Amino acid sequence: MAAYRYCEAVTGLQARNFSYGIRLLPEPKRLAMSALYALARRVDDIGDGDLPADRKAEALLRTRELLDGIRAGAVAEDDTDPIKVALADAARRFPIPLGGFDELIDGVEMDLKGAEYQTYEELKVYCRCVAGAIGRLSLGVYGCDDPERGAQYADTLGLALQLTNILRDLREDALNGRTYLPGEDLVRFGCQQGFAQPLPPAGADFTGLVAFEAARAQAAFEEGLRLLPMLDRRSRACTAAMAGIYHRLLGRIAADPESVLRGRVSLPGWEKAYVALSGLAGGRS
Template identity: 70%
Template sequence: MIRTVESEPHASPPVLAAYSYCEAVTGRQARNFAYGIRLLPTPQRRAMSALYAFSRRVDDIGDGELAHDVKVARMEETRALLTRIRAGEVDEDDIDPVAVALTHAAGAFPIPLGGLDELIDGVLMDVRGETYETWDDLKIYCRCVAGAIGRLSLGVFGTEPGARGVDRAPEYADTLGLALQLTNILRDIREDAVGGRTYLPADDLAKFGCSAGFSGPKPPEGSDFAGLVHFEVRRARALFAEGYRLLPMLDRRSGACVAAMAGIYRRLLDRIERDPEAVLRGRVSLPGREKAYVAVRGLSGLDARHATRRAVRRRA
């Protein structure tokens, strides 16, 4: 897992153009993610953009208006492309800039590309319209669509030589992905419901009288919606606390990137906790200036040190 940024192979003009395309996709469609990766050295930032652009393609197939069978076929085509990328069979003059960039990134960093197979598996769960009875069931989905992204990202970041407990770094990266995904699920409750999707475990919905769903801007009559949200917020916070153990294992700028992205989502969680019904009225978000502030704190190490202290207290 340990490597140096300087080991990145030379990037030719076609490869640089492919990376530029991926960075444009990332900046346009992943504002929170983009705020974090701008803290990375250029080679790592490019590689993360390539990972995002490929992941975005998979998500767009799952979220699109295509017929079920067409979506499944497109997913399998994408999986076949991933097999070619893994084998290094994509030339730099290929017409697909995402494939070109990801092939180069996989040659520069020890990225566990099998995580993208997991992402495809997770999005196929969406295509099939799967629902989840328990948190253990939902965790399987979250590990595919978010935990895998954490482990892929760790392949780009690498770990610090001699870092204590480094063998558990993939586990912590995975857990941090779960924390981010659960926050996403809370933020998007209304949007997902309108789209016919329910992610929160049926057991939790029943416990708080919310099995009727969230088709409107108000909670189901007689439900304890605030109790449901606060219950899931506590679960997400516990995941963040566990996942933050990754931070001391990363170099300063990789740690800043992770702290910034996680910090943005933790602040979203704070807003959701303060006003649970806000997620039924629209998408909860942070203004750009607050995201920039979180990024600065991440680069200064403030959020990383604070989060690490909290993780240590929790472990104790």
């Protein structure tokens, strides 16, 4: 189906860390996951784009209406929106909890309102919207031996990935006027000045801050990866590959905290491919 091919192209180009894992799935699940990530990318692009705030709000409302149409079964095969067509077909084939996309939109709306987080508990609400929800959506495609516990682990694994993203993008977000780390942590480690410079704030314990947040992410990885035994082999490989890439990224940040102030930390393509193959072989990286 052309709509799915479009979604696969979007995922391959714009969600590269996730595409390594998605490739390991059998075709029906691979196509469904591509549709999920294509819509998630659209929502993210609305939030990160250059439109005025009111136009972004309108675009997010249209996305909610798109989801309502899918839930109502009101999507024609000749609809001109390939992501809508592909996701509607995926939702017919798999028990995808589409409400997760509404949570993702809620998270993007937090960004549009300039939300800041004073405590870790507040930050977790945001992370569960923008990343935990994706984990729970994905579980609808994978299937799971214990859906209730699996959803909890998928949510926590999403939290781990988002915390890693926040550390990786610390300076980029600061240059865009955004700070995601809890305000109480910034005060504790003397980093209230922010991260708009390529060096840590004067007199701050920046290394201590990164170590503290990385430990939180590591704990979330350890809990979230309990999901793996609940999945079939290919779904387990997909999840292990995606989580493994971010886990390695977290390790790189923890080993050199100031690297996140010098530029975006990433893994080379060969290393991502290695992690993906390790996941297929049943390993964890």
